[in-house]
Amino acid sequence: MKKQIVLLPGDGIGPEITESALQIIKSAGIDLDYVVMQAGAESAAKTGETLPSEVVENIKKYKVALKGPITTPIGTGFRSVNVALRKELNLYGAVRPSKNLEGIRTKFDNVDLVIVRENTEDLYAGIERMVDDDTAESIKRITRSASMRIAEFAFDYAVKNNRKKVTVVTKANICKFSDGLFLECARQTAQKYPQIEFKEILIDNLCMQLVVRPHEFDVLLCPNLYGDIVSDLAAGLTGGLGIAPGANYGEDGAALFEPVHGSSPDIAGKGIANPTALIRSAVLMLNHLDYAKEAAKIDSAVNTVIKEGKFTTPDIGGNATTKEFTSAVINKLK
Numbered sequence: 001m002k003k004q005i006v007l008l009p010g011d012g013i014g015p016e017i018t019e020s021a022l023q024i025i026k027s028a029g030i031d032l033d034y035v036v037m038q039a040g041a042e043s044a045a046k047t048g049e050t051l052p053s054e055v056v057e058n059i060k061k062y063k064v065a066l067k068g069p070i071t072t073p074i075g076t077g078f079r080s081v082n083v084a085l086r087k088e089l090n091l092y093g094a095v096r097p098s099k100n101l102e103g104i105r106t107k108f109d110n111v112d113l114v115i116v117r118e119n120t121e122d123l124y125a126g127i128e129r130m131v132d133d134d135t136a137e138s139i140k141r142i143t144r145s146a147s148m149r150i151a152e153f154a155f156d157y158a159v160k161n162n163r164k165k166v167t168v169v170t171k172a173n174i175c176k177f178s179d180g181l182f183l184e185c186a187r188q189t190a191q192k193y194p195q196i197e198f199k200e201i202l203i204d205n206l207c208m209q210l211v212v213r214p215h216e217f218d219v220l221l222c223p224n225l226y227g228d229i230v231s232d233l234a235a236g237l238t239g240g241l242g243i244a245p246g247a248n249y250g251e252d253g254a255a256l257f258e259p260v261h262g263s264s265p266d267i268a269g270k271g272i273a274n275p276t277a278l279i280r281s282a283v284l285m286l287n288h289l290d291y292a293k294e295a296a297k298i299d300s301a302v303n304t305v306i307k308e309g310k311f312t313t314p315d316i317g318g319n320a321t322t323k324e325f326t327s328a329v330i331n332k333l334k
Ligand code: NAD
Pocket: 013, 068, 069, 070, 071, 072, 073, 082, 241, 242, 243, 258, 259, 260, 261, 262, 263, 264, 265, 266, 267, 272, 273, 274, 275, 276, 277, 315
């Protein structure tokens, strides 16, 4: 029987890169049954809901989802559908690998980082209000249970993926209670994993160290906001948002795979979006679905096309379209 997954093509460049990823998955010999759903601005226009309850119900039912980026209005408008999805599905652990790909010129070679981001609380809990016309307040909520859960997840990930070091990232010198609690939970968990080196760093220092000596880092364990920001920084270090994949894992086996990048309104509809980040997110998904052989084949085909450099998209220095890049990857799969 075909495996069923939920597919959310998303907004902006989402549908263009989703089309590419689906063609590539099919060309690798995998026939999945896609339950296609809409969320975000487009869904709101059609149904009045940004996150229809069937989307959450279907992901709960089918357990696995592949998702394109979804636009979130800045400053005003509806709450982030991405944040709501992670929260409602309790997808507490985001994993975002950042590794150089041969063929993309970057400041450093051989960067190989994984960001593990707590996905359910911190400033993303959306506890915000206007105290009066001139004063706004956002609450940074960190709990022991969520911090212990993500710390355990990060160390377990390190062990299972042959990683050597976990560095916890906080601003515990200033946010003594909230980040202090996150740090305490990481320290406590580290004691259970003597085989994994444990380090602590303040977020400001990390930002400097990452652009000077990124090889010092392996797994970065971050609360939600720092994890979000550092993911883009790490993507920039290794070739940009066009290539950075992500996965979100929950407690009950639900998993949602999506690129780190957003809907890129500046290039949407131009046919030049780089589908690599979504394809690499799909590779993470295929591994999760036990299609390891096919996942490795796709990964290798993408890497070869990028290394050869003849059919790469403008964001990584080429002048090919999304479709030309996709055809080149498919040719490598033949
Ligand atoms: P963005 O990631 O969409 O774009 C940042 C820059 O990177 C743009 O110049 C864009 O063209 C480029 N870029 C990103 N992905 C690319 C790709 N695949 N190929 C080529 N170039 C690429 O960030 P933004 O502009 O700050 O956000 C746009 C919207 O996306 C916002 O509404 C934001 O809330 C949303 N967003 C969604 C997600 C998600 O769905 N998980 C993540 C981040 C941002």
